[in-house]
Structure formats: C-alpha cells, structure tokens
Amino acid sequence: MSRRKILVASCGIVILLVASYFIGVFYSQYSTISGPELPPGYATMTEAASPFGGTAKDQPTSQERVVIYNGHISLETKDIQGTLQRIRGLAEGNGGYVASSSRSTYGTQTTARIAIRVPKDQFRSSIQQIEVYGKILDEGTNSEDITQQYIDLKARLNNLQKQEERLQEILGMAKTVEDILRVETELGRVRGEIDSLQGQINYLEGNAEMSLISVTLTEPLPAFMPPGMNWGETFEIAIVGFFTILRGIIILSVSLMPIIVIGAPVYYLYKRREKSKTR
Secondary structure, eight states: OOHHHHHHHHHHHHHHHHHHHHHHHHHHTTSSOOOSOOOTTGGGGOOOOOTTSSOGGGOOSOOOOOEEEEEEEEEEOSOHHHHHHHHHHHHHHTTOEEEEEEEEEETTEEEEEEEEEEEGGGHHHHHHHHHTTSEEEEEEEEEEEOHHHHHHHHHHHHHHHHHHHHHHHHHHHOOSHHHHHHHHHHHHHHHHHHHHHHHHHHHHHHHHHEEEEEEEEEOOOOOOOOOOOOHHHHHHHHHHHHHHHHHHHHHHHHHHHHHHHHHHHHHHHHHHHHHHHHO
8 A cells, every 4th residue: 555545544534533522522512401500519419210219229119009999970869958968978977078069950850969089998888878879870980090100200209309408418518609599599499399299199199098989969850741721821822912913914904005006996997898898
C-alpha cells in the first residue's frame, strides 16, 4: 500500500473519531430528564427500585388479593316505604351505611332507589337478606380485582416517601438560600404526588372494604280500571262541540253568499234560454 493511501486512511479515521466525540458530547445533555438542580447528595437517593418499591430485597413475597364487590337487585313490593326502612336497618345492622336514596312516582306507580355499603364479609349475606323483601325482577353481582393497581400505587407511594425523607435531610444540610429554595420546590412537588397517591389508595381501600349494593324498588302495576264518567264535564264538552259546528256552518254560509247572489240569476237566465229553444 502506498504512503498516500495510508495517509488518507489515517486522516479519515482521525476525522471519524473527532466527529464521534462531538456528537457524543452534544447528545449527552439529553440522555436524562432532570428537574430542578439540587445540591450534591440528592442523586444517591434514587437507587434502582423494584416495581414494588425499595430494592430487590424489599419486595413482598405475598399479597392478599384486593377485590371490589358490587351488586344490584330489582324488587317488586307493595310497601315501598317499609322496604326502604328495612334495607336501611340492614345496612346499619351489618356495620354499613346508606350511600344514596331517592323516590319518585310516575302516574300511579311509585319507584324508589337505594344504595348501601356494607363490609365485604357481609356482602353475600346482605344480598340474600334483601332478596326476601319482595319479588325479584333482576339481580346481579360483579367483582373487580384491583390487586396489581393497588400494589403499583403503594410502591410509588413508598418511593416518594423515601424521597421526601432524603429531601428533608438535604434541606437540613443546605447552606445557601438558592439551595434551600430548590430543595423546598422539589419537596413540595413530591408531597403533592404523595397526597394524590394516598387519596387514590384510600379510595380503593374504601371501595374494597365496603361493598356497594344498589336496590331498585317498584310497586306492582295496578289492575285495569275503566275510566269514570263525569257527566257534567261530558255535557259541557258536547255543548262546546255543538256551537263549534254551528259557528262553522255560519262562517261557510256567509262566505258562499256572494257566489249564490251572482250565480242564482245566471242560472235562472240559462234555464229560461234553454226552455225558449225547445219551443
């Protein structure tokens, strides 16, 4: 190989290495997404965490299933008010409460709706007790397994709580006003996320611990009854109809009067002319 080719190849390698260096430096600033810059020592708090929070040795070995149970029942009963009271008493007697209640009337039929929450261990027995309060028209139950969602939320909460503790330590070590403000800003953000996650966890725990039962109550349809006759009202309607027709006749007669006045002489002359031709 000639010296010229060697020189060209060497220059190409050097140019490639230099270009690679500058490209690496340029893109290194986008390799991570960072929030506000914090004092030294904050980076040590973000250790690699497992999906369950903490390090691998902190992972739980077992998790009780977290399940939300819901049920709905439609009953036909002649005693709406009494049945509502019995369902309220059932909920309170089983350690639950009434979540909502409403009552309405359409025509002669009354309908009521009531939703109660009872402890999950009283869910099945409460359903069975409500079934005897009337004629069952519709019934159903469903369950939702939220175990994985619950575990994920608890893991995120655990990690954020550890971050909060570490930020508190860093805040105590901060020397300058600028460092204190940066740490307090990050601490406020972390606390906001903790409150949000804790609210979601409390909501799931509440729904899992207290099952929802929705009950619809309707009265039986009344037997067919022929409509009553109000003779005074009927006679009044008949009189009104009679005068309405009479008014129509008068209006029609007056409207046709010009035609009759003009048409009658014309018809008379026509008939007279016809008779004269036949003679």
